Amino acid sequence: MNLWVKKSKFLIIGGVLLTLVFGGVALERYGYLGKLLSASEESKPAAAPAATAVAPADDPMKWPLVRSSVPTKRKLREWMTFTGTTRADVRVEIRSRVRGYLKECNVKDGAIVVEGQPLFVIDQEPFLYERDAAKANLDRAMAVRDRFKSNYDRTQTLLDGRATSAQQLETDRAEFFTAEANVASAKAAYETANLNLTYTVITAPISGRMGMQLIDEGNLVQADQTLLAVIESIEPIHAYFTVSERDLLKAPVLRPHMPMMEQRVAEGLMTTTMSPVPKADEIQVALGDSKEYAFSGEMDYTEYGIDASTGTTMRRVKVADPEGQLVPGMFVRVRVSVSPEQDRLLVKQQAVGSDQVGDFLLIIGADNVVEKRSVTLGPTEGDYRVIRTGLSEGENVVISGLQRARPGSKVRFDLVDESPATPASPTAGATEPATTKPVATKPAAAAAQPIQSTPAVLPAPKSPADHSQE
Template identity: 45%
Template sequence: MRPYRPTLPLFAGWLLLALALAGCRPRNEFKPPPDPEVTVAHPLLRPIVDTVDFSGATSAVARVEIRARVNGYLDAVEFEDGSHVQQGELLFSIEREPYEIARKTAEAEKARADAAEQLAKANLSRSLQLLKDRAVAQAQVDVHRAELQTAEANIKAAQAAIDQAELNLGYTEIRAPLSGRIGRRLLDPGNLVHAEEDVLAVIESIDPIYATFFVSESDILRFMEMLRNKELPDPTVTPPVLYLGLENEQDFPHKGKLDFRELGVDPNTGTILRRGSFSNDDGTLIPGLSVRIRAPIGPALPRLLVEERAVGADQRGEYLLVVGKDNTVEYRPVQLGIQVGELRVIRSGVTEEDLVIVNGLQRARPGGKVRTQLVETELKIPASRDGESGGGLPPTEPAESAQVVDPAETQNAESSEANKPAEAGETEDASKPDSAEEIVKPVPNDSAQDAPPLAPAGARPPATEPGASSRRNRKEPG
């Protein structure tokens, strides 16, 4: 008989021991991820001259098609294709022999007319003497007088023929009617040239060069109102300054002025023609190019600027993400102005004290919380091609990269700077550009003291360049 073994109590003991060991482990609880980190910056306050942009095309100041004035075979081409020629420079030669013969023929006819005149004078003189002796009739005298007048007329005709022959002979040398760049020759030596029909070459004068563009009726009405309000100078006295940029140029490096204004508005298009003149001594501008033209208008007004990469767009329009109270992200619809280098003018939607997210927009969502790092960007004004200031046009050099500032260090810097007395002659505007520009101008010391500072002194270090990004590739907030 097998002995009795208590298996059920032993199994229950092992089960209780397993449950006790499982209860000693830590509980698996969910921990929320940390708030995303973004880069923020205060909008920059600067006096900005509003501008208006147009699309246009370049054209030569003068364009001449070279044609022959006489028929003949082309003897020689005296220029290199595509070279610059001066006014009066010899370009083509047409065979001279037929026109030299024509001149000699005209000279011979002139000599014959001179001889006929001498004979007519002699006959008339004899007739008048005979008429006194009543040896000839009056009718014969009248005939001799008419012959003399005819001979004199023949002399004038012969002289005109000589002049025409010399003129045609001079036309065998075709010279440049103006200075400029000549294109390729369209006929080679040996070809028959038809007078006033065949185009031999084309000369274009491109220094200076014209750029034509069209202004809408609404813009014209706005400019007229500004003229009445004395906000714009009289264009007939002070021609407006224009800036031009090519399609492959980032900015508007070519400076010129408005030199022609069409009077009436085209009823079919609702636009009016304008033309600017631009220096082109280096020949970088050629006729027929599509160009961008920018015209500063009105006085400089304080404007807020943010980095272009901070601006987003969705179906509702352009917007900025602003960090508000408790580090909560806010959605701010904005109205954009002109672009100044890497910065964009914001007409409405934010204030100077707002913290705008400039980097990390993909991690920020309206209503969510974020951790912030403060940066600052510096606005630079480039030099134009003529060596002068860029007129406040978009800078050709990018702004320096932004430096990341720890929030704790910023607070310590603010408190330490608040306890320091201000040094004599030190202003909050010391870091601003001190050169006078037409679009972006420095705030004077007296106005800078009245304006609220962007941040406490020492809170924002000099900027270094952040990478630029297109807002077309930016994701919209959820």
Template identity: 40%
Template sequence: MSPRSCWIGSALAVVALAGCNNVSNEMVKMPPPAVTVAQPVEREIVHQLEFTGNTRATEAVDVRARVNGYLQKIDFEDGADVQAGDVLFVIEPAPFEAALDAAKAAQQKAEATLALANADLARTQPLVQRGASTEQELDVKKADVATAAADVASAKAALTQAELNLSYTQVKSPISGRVSRHMVDIGNLVQAEQTTLTRVEAFDPIHAYFAISESDVVELMAKSPGTSAASLKANPPTIYVGLTGEKGYPHEGKLDFAEAGIDPQSGTQMRRGIFPNADKLLVPGMFVRVRLPVGSPAPGLMVPDRAIGMDQSGEYVLVVNEKDTVERRSVKLGLRVNGMRVVNEGLEVGEWIVINGLQRARPGAPVKPERTTEIVEAKQLDASNDPAIANSGAQLSTTTPAKASATGGN
């Protein structure tokens, strides 16, 4: 290599080294993440107990024949609404009509025999008085009259039974309700009191049965004495149910029955509500969500569902303090109402909680809070008319935004 080339290379190395010495090694500090915070919503809340139950008909009857015979006619459409007394089936009446005619003839015969016995007795009595007949013969005539009268009574009873049997050939609905499918086809032999022909269920109104635990029974007795088994008839409390897929608990009814005691095997008490069901939307056998109000309305705090996190320690919310630092706050939650949750413990009025950006906030780390008083779920809550919210639409107090701290925040 020539001397000139060596000199050029050395000069370039010196320039490069000088450039490296001017570069800073300090790490650029990232700004705190932006999150949206809001204060808990204050509402007057009616504490509710929630259960799972199922619906049952208020009346249900398996329709059976009361006489033997061959099925002649089916007089209803499967699944139709029927009234008490409507004819559902007709059993072949001819044998029973013949039996009725025979019973009428037997009664006529018995009445004729009685008339003859009375006539014989009337003729015998004067003869006895004149000594032309004996007392023994008179006793025989009186016995003949009594026997004939008994035969008449027996014939009348047989006639009544024959008339009943003929009427039983028309199988009628014992209650008003909705009839199931026919379970026997025309031409089949029907056995009295054995063959089930169909089923009729009345479910307007309809019952909802649910079981409550012993601890809930104790709570109800302490906070809502009117829900005890002894006081239900005088002033039945209101309860609510909702179907799977329905929003909230739109069906309102009354608690009308409670078992006197607690089942020692399950540790629960069976209770029942009754609900109007004119549109037949509720049908027997459905699973329903049941809400039973407990006690009087009391002030409470609510937060959006999206503000709640969960980890191995349980449920929590993230609170932003006056220094714009995130704090993890364990909470005990209550009812869920239209996207909002009741916070029973762990949160105070006026605190700012993270409602958007939970994934960016870390306990102990600073954030840039964007404060808001507009919570979409709260507006929906006011319009929900949910039974858990007393005076739905009326807020107890209006909270004002806290002042921004010196370290940031809008």
């Protein structure tokens, strides 16, 4: 027990001594370092006055560099573009009116046919027999009628001489009129047989392009059921497209046009403003992804009402295509003019930004400060976008480097001339392309372009030591 107590005392005393030794070494070391740090701070030269330093935000060379341009002003007509499909003006399915075996096909697949041209021939032999039988029945009925007519005339003569009874006259008269009716029935049967014979030769009901022959010679053709071929008219051709309810409200020219209501407005019976009828040059059609609208048309049908399931309504444009470039089933782009030609402001498409608030442009204003401006966009015109509201002519718009141009900050910019190319002198025989005018940072003395000018950096004032050296 005593031995354990003695060992504990020695351990406690040793721990206390080690703590004192390490604590003294630490105080001595950090005290010496503190003196060194204070001495180094005292040895540093005094900082220059705050007025002599140039803050990074005021250094023009540290402003981000962007490219900008002024909006282009052009006379444009606004269009709405829709995607549609083409259909033939008239499409006819060729079927036989009589039952029989197909004997002849007189045209090739895909041939151009004219109205009345013979296409198919059904076997005529059974119909010839039917016609001859109907003709024989007609002749027999006519012979019977003639005999009863003679009896009726004779009985009437005898009755005038009181040589027969009135009852016999009535009998002969009934037989004559019955025979007359039989002649009419036989004549109708004969004409029907003759008509069926003509139906064995199937002719083209319209002029156009014939499709593929759907049944070969020798097959049985059922009357009014078997489809033989399809003929589609070539010119003109129709383009069908749908218009949404939103676009319909924006463009009155796309609304249904009702002449009856227009007449009532002219008579003063109604005050409703009617939608104008598009002119020939206000509807244009382009093929696929072609940028050239090579066809013009006129709207000849507008569906009245909107489909509640799709929210759209159908429109049809009659397109003139004398060269036959359009065929049924093609995808086309139809654009409709929704405003007259007038001055519009355009900017490069890449200059338009968009966020949760809406569309915007970055405008470089006075002192090179960037302003975020909300704008209303119009349709596209090539690489440009029409700006309806929010932009004035001559303003400086950022077109490249939008990520570096923060609203409220200052920027440097290179002004790019985005105006359309203008024709050169007649002797040059060429047009001048759009040129780019880089503007470098200039001192404040260059006041020719105040928006692009960059404030000069003033040198720091000399210290008294520098003056003593001079």
